[in-house]
Amino acid sequence: MLEVNDLTVAYGPVVALHGVSLTVADGSMTAVLGANGAGKTTLVRTISGLTRPRGGSVRLDGRDITRLAPDEIARLGVAHVPQGQGVLAELTVDENLRLGGLWRRDPKGQRSALAEAYDLFPPLANRRHVAAFSLSGGERQMLSVGRALVARARVLLLDEPSLGLARLVLVQIMARIRALVTERGLTVLLIEQNAKSALSVADEGIVLHLGKVVARGRAQHLLSEERLRHAYLGF
Amino acid sequence: MSRFFVLTLSGLTQGAIYAAMALALVMIWRATKVINFAQGAMAMFTTYLALFAIDHGAPYWVAFAVAITSGLLLGAIIERVLVRPVESAPPLNVVILTLGLLLFLEALAPMAFGGQIRSFPPAFSIVGLHLGNSQVAFSPFDAFTLGAVLAVMVLLMLLFQKTNLGLRMRASAFNPEVSGLLGIRVGRMLTLGWALASLVGALAGVLIAPSLLLYPTFMDDVLVFGFTGAVIGGLDSAVGAVVGGLLMGFALSYVGGYFGSDLETVGALVILIAVLMVRPRGLFSLQRLRQV
Amino acid sequence: MVAVRSRVDRLVAPTLRRHLLIALGAAAVLLLLSAQIGAYDDYNLTAVAIFAVAAAGLTLLTGLNGQLSLGHGALMAIGAYTASLLLKDHRQLPVIVVLLISVLSAGVIGIAFGYAAARLRGPYLAGATLTLAVALPQVATRYKSIFGGESGLTVPPSAPPDWLGADFPPERWLAWIALAAAVVTMLLLANLLRSAPGRAFKAVRDNEAAAALAGIDVARTQVLAFVISAACAGLAGALFAYWSGITSPAGFSLGLSLQLITAIVIGGLGSLAGAVWGSIVLVFVPLLTSGMASTVHLPSAVADNLPLAIYGGILVIAMLVAPHGIQGALRRILAIGRARWEYPPRGGQKGVVDWDDPAPGT
Numbered sequence: 001m002l003e004v005n006d007l008t009v010a011y012g013p014v015v016a017l018h019g020v021s022l023t024v025a026d027g028s029m030t031a032v033l034g035a036n037g038a039g040k041t042t043l044v045r046t047i048s049g050l051t052r053p054r055g056g057s058v059r060l061d062g063r064d065i066t067r068l069a070p071d072e073i074a075r076l077g078v079a080h081v082p083q084g085q086g087v088l089a090e091l092t093v094d095e096n097l098r099l100g101g102l103w104r105r106d107p108k109g110q111r112s113a114l115a116e117a118y119d120l121f122p123p124l125a126n127r128r129h130v131a132a133f134s135l136s137g138g139e140r141q142m143l144s145v146g147r148a149l150v151a152r153a154r155v156l157l158l159d160e161p162s163l164g165l166a167r168l169v170l171v172q173i174m175a176r177i178r179a180l181v182t183e184r185g186l187t188v189l190l191i192e193q194n195a196k197s198a199l200s201v202a203d204e205g206i207v208l209h210l211g212k213v214v215a216r217g218r219a220q221h222l223l224s225e226e227r228l229r230h231a232y233l234g235f
Numbered sequence: 236m237s238r239f240f241v242l243t244l245s246g247l248t249q250g251a252i253y254a255a256m257a258l259a260l261v262m263i264w265r266a267t268k269v270i271n272f273a274q275g276a277m278a279m280f281t282t283y284l285a286l287f288a289i290d291h292g293a294p295y296w297v298a299f300a301v302a303i304t305s306g307l308l309l310g311a312i313i314e315r316v317l318v319r320p321v322e323s324a325p326p327l328n329v330v331i332l333t334l335g336l337l338l339f340l341e342a343l344a345p346m347a348f349g350g351q352i353r354s355f356p357p358a359f360s361i362v363g364l365h366l367g368n369s370q371v372a373f374s375p376f377d378a379f380t381l382g383a384v385l386a387v388m389v390l391l392m393l394l395f396q397k398t399n400l401g402l403r404m405r406a407s408a409f410n411p412e413v414s415g416l417l418g419i420r421v422g423r424m425l426t427l428g429w430a431l432a433s434l435v436g437a438l439a440g441v442l443i444a445p446s447l448l449l450y451p452t453f454m455d456d457v458l459v460f461g462f463t464g465a466v467i468g469g470l471d472s473a474v475g476a477v478v479g480g481l482l483m484g485f486a487l488s489y490v491g492g493y494f495g496s497d498l499e500t501v502g503a504l505v506i507l508i509a510v511l512m513v514r515p516r517g518l519f520s521l522q523r524l525r526q527v
Numbered sequence: 528m529v530a531v532r533s534r535v536d537r538l539v540a541p542t543l544r545r546h547l548l549i550a551l552g553a554a555a556v557l558l559l560l561s562a563q564i565g566a567y568d569d570y571n572l573t574a575v576a577i578f579a580v581a582a583a584g585l586t587l588l589t590g591l592n593g594q595l596s597l598g599h600g601a602l603m604a605i606g607a608y609t610a611s612l613l614l615k616d617h618r619q620l621p622v623i624v625v626l627l628i629s630v631l632s633a634g635v636i637g638i639a640f641g642y643a644a645a646r647l648r649g650p651y652l653a654g655a656t657l658t659l660a661v662a663l664p665q666v667a668t669r670y671k672s673i674f675g676g677e678s679g680l681t682v683p684p685s686a687p688p689d690w691l692g693a694d695f696p697p698e699r700w701l702a703w704i705a706l707a708a709a710v711v712t713m714l715l716l717a718n719l720l721r722s723a724p725g726r727a728f729k730a731v732r733d734n735e736a737a738a739a740l741a742g743i744d745v746a747r748t749q750v751l752a753f754v755i756s757a758a759c760a761g762l763a764g765a766l767f768a769y770w771s772g773i774t775s776p777a778g779f780s781l782g783l784s785l786q787l788i789t790a791i792v793i794g795g796l797g798s799l800a801g802a803v804w805g806s807i808v809l810v811f812v813p814l815l816t817s818g819m820a821s822t823v824h825l826p827s828a829v830a831d832n833l834p835l836a837i838y839g840g841i842l843v844i845a846m847l848v849a850p851h852g853i854q855g856a857l858r859r860i861l862a863i864g865r866a867r868w869e870y871p872p873r874g875g876q877k878g879v880v881d882w883d884d885p886a887p888g889t
Contacts, residue, residue, distance in 0.1 A: 048416060074418035082416065090409045091402075099406055102399055103418030147417070270650050317843060324850045326649070327595065331792045334785055335842025342836035350828040459661050459781070466654030497669045504662035508643060511655055515646050 007056035027185035034208035048080035079153030086144035089133035100147035137164030250484020256461025257476035259436035266428030273336035275458030278440030306437025314429035355444035469517025576705035578806035584759025590797035592752035593732030598656030600784035606764025633761020641753030664776035679775025795854025
């Protein structure tokens with residue numbers, strides 16, 4: 001279970017997050033919605049340890065991970081798929097994928113996870129030994145997500161996976177992730193600007209506006225809230 | 236034996252040393268985006284440590300091991316203690332820091348080991364080999380020098396390309412933030428990168444010391460020519476460093492042999508400028524587009 | 528027309544006037560100072576002024592235009608050899624003529640180097656200039672008949688003019704010349720930096736692509752910075768020739784180039800005041816440390832090398848504790864005295880909230 005409690009983050013005088021709290025239960029998916037600049041990326045960066053909060057805490061299964069380094073948090077099974085720049089462009093597709101699970105020191109499990117990732121994303125299998133910088137935007141996104149799957153993460157932080165992805169590919173990826181949530185109890189925090197598609201796969205939803213939580217609830221419920229949709233979600 | 240052949244052989248041995256120095260600089264550049272101007276001084280210091288061991292009765296191979304190991308440790312310590320805190324400082328600050336370290340080590344060595352110029356024993360004979368009736372300008376020690384540099388380069392290549400540790404190190408050098416998110420202990424990888432690089436530098440020092448004499452600034456030229464070689468090859472390419480270093484060895488040998496040794500550095504400058512005017516980021520740079 | 532003129536006056540004149548006032552004030556203080564101190568201190572003051580001229584030029588190039596030169600000693604050598612060659616054949620040539628011709632020759636050679644440098648970036652430029660610093664003295668060694676080889680060329684001192692009296696110390700005269708050169712250089716550079724080319728230098732340093740979009744010719748700006756910087760180095764080199772009395776390859780080793788880059792970073796990169804601070808450190812810290820080392824009785828191997836070890840240590844520690852140099856530290860101290868609320872600390876990090884554009888999600 002991922003718990004964020006009263007998290008406040010500031011860059012100099014600019015406060016990006018204002019006492020944000022949320023809980024994602026094991027085997028569930030929560031969508032974090034909001035416009036550009038609402039603080040969504042800051043939220044995931046703080047959870048994964050890249051940004052230090054000014055106050056509040058992040059807990060994983062009851063353990064306080066607020067002050068841990070990013071690599072320590074990753075080794076607890078939290079995979080952060082960053083927005084856009086997540087692949088190591090100079091390394092090959094295969095190397096990128098392998099890096100995801102290296103910390104587990106489990107060569108056998110790694111091999112099957114790799115095979116699974118290639119199954120899921122056939123375009124990657126064809127370009128196994130190609131340097132990642134020659135991939136298209138969509139392929140890079142597949143690679144980032146695939147790498148998190150190879151890590152066999154317990155908690156997945158997805159920052160705008162829809163960015164640069166073709167609609168069909170996105171649907172495939174989300175279906176796969178959804179299956180992992182139900183079958184293996186994967187916990188997912190999904191950051192999205194595209195509220196409609198995010199809420200259609202998520203269990204819960206949270207709306208951030210200027211660093212504050214302005215609405216939260218069941219995904220179905222949020223989808224049907226006319227007022228909310230107009231005010232913050234824009235559809 | 237033709238003059239050209241003699242010059243080629245001596246260029247090859249010299250070039251191997253420059254290639255090792257260039258490789259050390261490139262490894263550190265790739266890991267931490269720092270040009271380590273103290274690399275030569277560090278190698279000087281570890282060579283003095285080896286000589287210290289010999290002075291105290293250690294056989295050559297023990298001294299050799301002392302140089303290599305102390306290189307490894309010195310690199311790790313310098314990265315951890317001095318370079319880590321200035322990681323996010325402006326790049327010029329790190330340049331000045333390594334220059335300060337250079338001056339410090341070059342002053343510390345005579346204080347610790349005495350000021351007089353010393354000679355350093357070679358592992359094997361430095362008398363040219365006999366091929367039939369003629370003697371060639373290539374000694375058993377030259378062969379050892381080439382072999383040692385080659386062996387280290389092959390081992391490093393295997394480490395970086397074939398092992399998971401090497402993969403982690405490359406990832407950390409290319410993108411520390413993403414590497415951290417993948418559970419890699421980036422700090423350790425960078426320290427290890429510095430350690431291995433200064434091992435290579437220490438190797439260059441202990442191999443060149445018998446043909447130069449040992450004094451605090453004896454590695455300065457090797458550093459300059461190694462850096463020139465690294466720039467010619469392209470600072471992001473290990474292969475480029477080796478090729479650039481060898482190129483410097485040959486070029487200096489030919490220029491010195493045909494035009495006089497006082498024009499060696501001018502020759503180096505001409506070649507460097509010629510290469511950079513055609514390829515401003517070195518011979519082996521990849522002009523790649525790195526877009527979002 | 529009148530309106531434009533008065534506007535120009537309002538914009539330019541106060542700065543120029545302020546710079547002139549500071550320059551005159553500095554000149555007066557230095558004049559008085561040089562009269563108070565002995566020949567030895569005049570000699571050191573001259574060294575500070577010479578380094579300040581070269582460091583100011585390097586500040587323009589590296590600090591303000593972003594081109595890293597590790598070979599500025601070579602450009603000083605061009606100035607020094609120009610002056611020495613002139614004086615070899617024309618001993619009576621007035622100082623001002625010698626200095627101007629040296630500036631000109633370094634500037635002209637700077638054009639060629641500048642064009643090459645404009646193609647190179649960061650460590651590649653550093654490598655090229657470093658090699659230049661090593662190679663150029665070798666040319667002087669090679670062509671003995673012109674440049675005097677290893678032993679170099681002797682430089683006749685510039686005699687003080689008669690109206691200063693017969694027993695006017697030549698060290699003080701040279702100090703005056705060097706200080707005048709330094710003050711004039713600073714004045715010209717300070718005004719240049721406040722004008723359009725100065726802003727272009729910084730724009731190119733900060734973001735070449737943006738500068739190009741704003742209509743700045745990036746390559747030309749870089750060449751211009753290099754030429755001005757080379758001219759300063761040439762002036763410093765010519766003064767250096769007078770100061771040392773001999774121009775030889777050993778005087779322009781790689782060490783000199785590295786000292787210059789050290790000076791501008793220790794002083795505070797990117798400000799002319801920083802160049803002055805750095806030059807003071809460069810001259811006086813080694814004097815101080817060797818003075819200290821000689822008062823303690825140590826074995827000669829230790830005593831001879833202790834100053835250098837301390838100097839190297841100071842560089843390392845300075846970079847760890849004062850990354851913005853002396854000028855940066857001074858600014859911070861001054862800033863504490865000022866009202867803090869006026870200038871809130873700047874954010875500007877990656878991922879900062881974008882307040883202006885709460886665009887709806889699509």
